[in-house]
Amino acid sequence: MNLKLNLTAAAFVGAAVTADAQVNIVLTGSTAGRSQAYAAIRAMYDAGFSQNPADPAPNAARQTWSGTMSNSVPALGTNVVTVRAGWSGSVAGIRDVRNSTGSLLVNVLTSSTPGSTTTTNLVADFAFADNAQSSTVFLTPALAETQLAIIPFVFARNAAAPASIDNMTAQQFRALGGAGINFLSFWTGNTNDMDLVNLVGRDAGSGTRVITLAETGYGVNNPIQQRQLDGAGGTTGTTFVDAPFNGGFSSGGSVATVLNAATTTEYAIGYLGLGDAASVPTSRWLKYNGVDYSRTNVISGKYTHWGTYEIANLPTISAQLAAFRAELVDTIVPLATTSTVLISLDEMAVFRGSDGGVVLPK
């Protein structure tokens, strides 16, 4: 089992899990939805819990909390519950949560003491994902998946790009993904516009990428060429160059950094979850297939660049993990009704049966 119950000597001689026990839980997966998981976890703790990094840190790549959840998860009693999150991307999360042998580990902050930077590698208990397991190459063992909300995505242009880049069609994206570049004329309609537009995006561990490749018909596992800047880490510099073939950035935050880079005069388009897109002015968000992103347009079915946010885990988990999971689901689902990153499933007037599938009325 993945529940790591470290009993102290006192608990060990006791008949049951006591206040001395530690319940350790590891979360991984979607970077696009991490701010919502962050809000839900905080809401589940009793008052007085500790958190690293200190609040607010909804978009940190690693987050660790410790305290009790006696009110929200009575089954955990007064045990100290330490939740460690290492957000590595939806596909990477699905890959890692399948592991029960300890060979695939998630890098997390060891301590919930604010400011501590020591990390450790642990087996994941739960993965959040923007996409279904069936859209990945990690098909076995089949995971237990529960849909939580709709998670929309947007295309956005970089700071240097002209306002004439105001839309992305599925066809434009499919052409852009071939070599990671295309001529500006594809957006302006002026065949003299021979400047290049670069594609900036995520690595193969990303659900944002899976949904984008599925939605545009590019093919979820079809290799893609993307671009990055020529400076350190690919997020700084003046010139766009090829990212490693079929590679990309491990977080949407890096994509946003590139799109906001003032160091380049070259043009680029990236795709992001709304949490990361928040740092890019909405004036640089593109229409998708001619439709602006809005909550209303997603709900009605006009805007279709979205996936289904879910939680996934091995089919058999301990009773304590199951209790934690149930409360996590119950906490995060209502958050979606007021979220700027998610949309509640109940609000949706439409649905789709698979990632990139046809959007149909309910």
Place this chain on the structure above:
Amino acid sequence: MKQLFPFAIAAAAAVAAVPAEAAFTFTSGSGGTPIETMFNVRQPGTTGSLYDFGANLGNIEQFRIASPVPVLLTEFSLTQLQTTFPTFGDLYFSVSAASSAAVGTVANVSAFVTKPRAGVPDFSLGSTFLNPNSTAPNRANVIAQGTLRNRIIGVGLGHVDFGEDFSDTASRVLDTVSVSYTTLVEAGGNFGVAQVNGSVEGFTGATFNQTVYLDFYEVQPGSGPGTYLGAFGFSPKGDLTWYSKASVVPEPSTVVVGAGLAGLAAFTLARRHKA
């Protein structure tokens, strides 16, 4: 996901003598790796196999140099093909490679594709493959050629990610997978791009009773037709033979006992892709 399917487990020792844990591998030039070449076979239709077959023929460079003798490619077996296609006919097949980085004189975003060779060649002693007999694919700019490049590489990576492996060079993949050969080459057999000028595939017919030949072209980014390199012959025995455009079909005895054998052996060793 990698898994060795039951047949391979049971028959590995007897058929291929490949360790059971051998996993299919494929590279396309990134990180200093060789650009490797895929032999792909599919059997569409309602009575066709559920699987596509793929074999990694090794480094593309072996097909870019002149070989005076035909070369029998040994990265797969008839048994593996017949396991994938119990009804051994109605097969569509091609050979392809593509670059995800510049390697030697091969530019990034280059492609190598086959085209069906017209007619039934005369392969008597002394016949050659000096000239193509097919409609050459067109070269295109990097932007246009990227789609072709990615799909070709996608087929190879599909065997890495989804393959049920016979060996480290042969694998089968469910043809419904998003990166199967069937999916990416599309029904028209052209990888969904016009620049290849029609299908890249050969067809064995329902009764696969004679060798089917495909011309092989190098398609570097640019303009004009691709460069002819030679031809592949796929026989009903499941043999795939490479005929460089410099090849001269020899008498069998010449191949077996003469200098041709030494050349064949040396060339076979040289082209093995496992570094």
